[in-house]
Amino acid sequence: MRNKIILVLIIFAVVSLARVASAEVDREKLLKDPGVYATFAVFKVGDQWSQMDKEARASGVADVKKVFQKHADKVTVDTYLLRGLSEKADFFFRVHSTEILDNQNFLVDFMGTTFGKALKNTDTFNGITKALNYVPKFPEDVKAELKTPPPQGSPYVVVVPVRKDADWWLMSQDTRTALMKEHADATLVYLKTVKRKLYHSSGLDDLDFITYFETAKLDDFNNLVTALLQVKENHHNKQFGEPTLLGSIRPLDEVLEILSR
Numbered sequence: 001m002r003n004k005i006i007l008v009l010i011i012f013a014v015v016s017l018a019r020v021a022s023a024e025v026d027r028e029k030l031l032k033d034p035g036v037y038a039t040f041a042v043f044k045v046g047d048q049w050s051q052m053d054k055e056a057r058a059s060g061v062a063d064v065k066k067v068f069q070k071h072a073d074k075v076t077v078d079t080y081l082l083r084g085l086s087e088k089a090d091f092f093f094r095v096h097s098t099e100i101l102d103n104q105n106f107l108v109d110f111m112g113t114t115f116g117k118a119l120k121n122t123d124t125f126n127g128i129t130k131a132l133n134y135v136p137k138f139p140e141d142v143k144a145e146l147k148t149p150p151p152q153g154s155p156y157v158v159v160v161p162v163r164k165d166a167d168w169w170l171m172s173q174d175t176r177t178a179l180m181k182e183h184a185d186a187t188l189v190y191l192k193t194v195k196r197k198l199y200h201s202s203g204l205d206d207l208d209f210i211t212y213f214e215t216a217k218l219d220d221f222n223n224l225v226t227a228l229l230q231v232k233e234n235h236h237n238k239q240f241g242e243p244t245l246l247g248s249i250r251p252l253d254e255v256l257e258i259l260s261r
């Protein structure tokens, strides 16, 4: 009887350990919480990839998928296709985790695959998510409107790196809040068609912010940016884009399949 109980306990422990080992990181939480690190890694496929034979490319693709599985307990990775909409790069990853070391370890492994070795890493941006800085001081009606649920399942992504000038940071918090209220007022009509996420980069990169958007309506996005270029806060944008990434949101398999054609 005693041996049976011990055996059951051992089986239970092994099963639990296996579960923990294969557990995937909580994606929803990483995409919502403050204090999460994001790395945007942008790549161009080199000619050597298309010169490889079909089997070598298929095995390279399989290795990439294994790297994604290996790191799934630490990082969540979103994949995007740029090819056709950009001459500078073919695709990019948005990697999230609570330790930037995990983003780095994933990307180092990815770049070590046969496919990774055939790539040029054209850009990398790093940032962290934070609690809202200005919204808590906004009027209640604006705060309520900002809670409008964002669109889901949008096909397009736009990423705009932003750097502010020294004057921006030297202004008082109240002055910046007033300017950001003007920023928010110009954007409210786009809440239903544009989903957004903000990353803070000062000190972690040459940028101050990485702004990230998903939409099905690029015409709305164009109007939104035009509206923002007309508010006073824009005087303080020392860098806006450069590069702007415009692509489509695609699963890894599709990105790899397209880039292996």
Ligand code: HEM
Pocket: 131, 132, 133, 134, 135, 136, 146, 160, 162, 180, 183, 184, 187, 188, 190, 191, 194, 196, 198, 209, 211, 224, 225, 228
């Ligand atoms: C639906 C569209 C948008 C809405 C509703 C929106 C709203 C907001 C709000 C409320 C904040 C303040 C967040 C806080 O309290 O910390 C903010 C910050 C910011 N937004 Fe937007 N925004 C939109 C689009 C854009 C676009 C298109 C850009 C530029 C490409 C942009 C750039 C920024 C930047 C850089 C900040 C950070 C400013 C700072 O903390 O100093 N936003 N946005």
